[in-house]
Amino acid sequence: MLESAALTNSQTYPNHAVAICSVSVASNEITLFNPYTEEELTTYPLPLFLKAWKQSNHYLVVVNTTDQFVYEPYPIRLDDVSLDDDLIELQEAIAENAHEIWAKTRTDQGWSYGPERNDQKKETPDMVPYCNLPESEKLYDREMAIQTLKLVKKLGFEIKRQ
Structure with missing residues (x-):
C-alpha cells in the first residue's frame, strides 16, 4: 500500500x-486502481482520497462496465467564478x-460551404466568416470562450493585459 503522503503529493504522481x-461509506474507505503503483488495487481512507481529489478540482469521468x-x-x-470586465472583453x-x-481544420479536411450540412459532400453552412454565422452558433462559441476563461x-x- 502506498504511504498516505504519496496519494496527495503532486510530485509523486502528477495529474x-x-x-x-x-466506495464503502460504512468503513469510510475507497478502493481504487492506480496505474502508477505495482499493486492491483489499493484501499485508502475516504478523507485522504477526497483531499487528493480536491486537488484535481473534483475532475471525474464515469465509465459504465457493461457492453454499452x-x-x-x-x-x-x-x-462560483466571476470574471472581471477586461476578461469578458476577451470572449468575442x-x-x-x-x-x-475550426474552419481552417475543416478546410484542410476537404470541407467547404454548402447551404445544408452534408457529411458525404463535406459541406456545411457554418463555413463562413464568424461575423456571418447565425447568432445561435456565435452564442455557442461565446459560451465556450467564457467557460474556458x-x-x-x-x-x-491569471490572464493580464500587457
Whole structure:
C-alpha cells in the first residue's frame, strides 16, 4: 500500500487518472486502481482520497462496465467564478478565433460551404466568416470562450493585459 503522503503529493504522481473500484461509506474507505503503483488495487481512507481529489478540482469521468458504453459528462463547476470586465472583453476574440481554427481544420479536411450540412459532400453552412454565422452558433462559441476563461481562473491562473 502506498504511504498516505504519496496519494496527495503532486510530485509523486502528477495529474494522472485512477479508477475507483468501490466506495464503502460504512468503513469510510475507497478502493481504487492506480496505474502508477505495482499493486492491483489499493484501499485508502475516504478523507485522504477526497483531499487528493480536491486537488484535481473534483475532475471525474464515469465509465459504465457493461457492453454499452455510457458517457456522463461532469464538467468542473464554474458557477462560483466571476470574471472581471477586461476578461469578458476577451470572449468575442476567443470565440472568433475558435471558429477560425475550426474552419481552417475543416478546410484542410476537404470541407467547404454548402447551404445544408452534408457529411458525404463535406459541406456545411457554418463555413463562413464568424461575423456571418447565425447568432445561435456565435452564442455557442461565446459560451465556450467564457467557460474556458472561468476554468483558467478557477485553476489558479491569471490572464493580464500587457
